[in-house]
Amino acid sequence: MDKVFIQRRRRDLIVAACLALLATQVPRYVTDVYIQNRMIMTLMYAALSQSWNILSGYCGQISLGHALYFGLGAYVTALLYTKFGMLPWFGMFAGGLLSAVIAMALGYPCFRLGGHYFVIATIVIAEIALVLFQNWEWAGAALGITIPLSKQDSWLTLQFAKDKLPYFYFALALACVAWFVTWWLEDSKWGYWWRAVKDNPVAAESLGVVVFNSKMGAAAVSAFLVAVGGGFYAMYVTYIDPESVMGFQFSLLMALPAVLGGIGTLWGPMLGAVILIPLTELTRSYIGGSGRGVDLIVYGGLIIAISLARPQGLVSLFSRKPKRGAQPVREAVAS
Numbered sequence: 001m002d003k004v005f006i007q008r009r010r011r012d013l014i015v016a017a018c019l020a021l022l023a024t025q026v027p028r029y030v031t032d033v034y035i036q037n038r039m040i041m042t043l044m045y046a047a048l049s050q051s052w053n054i055l056s057g058y059c060g061q062i063s064l065g066h067a068l069y070f071g072l073g074a075y076v077t078a079l080l081y082t083k084f085g086m087l088p089w090f091g092m093f094a095g096g097l098l099s100a101v102i103a104m105a106l107g108y109p110c111f112r113l114g115g116h117y118f119v120i121a122t123i124v125i126a127e128i129a130l131v132l133f134q135n136w137e138w139a140g141a142a143l144g145i146t147i148p149l150s151k152q153d154s155w156l157t158l159q160f161a162k163d164k165l166p167y168f169y170f171a172l173a174l175a176c177v178a179w180f181v182t183w184w185l186e187d188s189k190w191g192y193w194w195r196a197v198k199d200n201p202v203a204a205e206s207l208g209v210v211v212f213n214s215k216m217g218a219a220a221v222s223a224f225l226v227a228v229g230g231g232f233y234a235m236y237v238t239y240i241d242p243e244s245v246m247g248f249q250f251s252l253l254m255a256l257p258a259v260l261g262g263i264g265t266l267w268g269p270m271l272g273a274v275i276l277i278p279l280t281e282l283t284r285s286y287i288g289g290s291g292r293g294v295d296l297i298v299y300g301g302l303i304i305a306i307s308l309a310r311p312q313g314l315v316s317l318f319s320r321k322p323k324r325g326a327q328p329v330r331e332a333v334a335s
Helices: 003-028 033-058 067-084 088-110 116-134 165-186 189-199 201-206 211-237 242-246 248-261 268-287 294-309 314-318 326-334
Strands: none
Touching: 003 033, 003 165, 033 165, 033 189, 033 211, 033 248, 033 268, 067 088, 067 116, 067 211, 067 242, 067 248, 088 116, 088 211, 116 242, 116 248, 165 189, 165 211, 189 201, 189 211, 201 211, 211 242, 248 268, 248 294, 248 314, 268 294, 268 314
């Protein structure tokens, strides 16, 4: 590896550590509960978008059905907690494993589809799951599940009625984990494989990449992390129903920050979430009360304007020079 490459990797890690350290100090100066809630949602969607980016950004398999995995994580965590008394930590892990298995099971037929057919398949599958959960009586059907509050705030049960700060730190940790996993995978052999598959699957296969297996691996990692986020969301809001955790809007809100910030990049999803999620709330709060959808028009117009001005995402504003050429990637794929 050349020195420039190693320095870039170290710089990314140092910048991330500094930003995470600064983020831990923010609650000391922000005491408004409403703003704290916005920060928690921003961090959560940053983690979700970073996870979505692994499959759709690096591997090139655009999915608009990740709400399925988010909902599975939420439901597994809530059901294990309310029905069997299992701690949410086990529920989030179990939900992540189940989602990873289901992602690979669904990927077996779906990864044989290409282009818009794959996108449509992910939407249809997520909508089918939504209907199934709306009619599943044991899981609360359309009425959903209410998670009972414990008498005392505890990290074991991940419930804090008196203070939102623990949720903030958990969401921050989740975002950091998603970023670090992406950082670790980005320049690993799997990362090179994914980018090769995204650019040209036929050429990648000729260099020895097992295209199908690389897609399955990306789907499993992406689904696992998204499901953990879903489990956290269930414990945070303490009430879930199919529409609130499996609705199509969740799939969009996972994809848009990455697309806006820079799809297939390390920092794009984080940058996009920091801008997009607060913007969503601001437009809804200040110009959404008319009931005429003005907030959606402004919100959508800003996204379109930014996308047209910076097609490669906002992260391109900070790139001084293009990424490494195709030769190092070719060598890594073939090795």
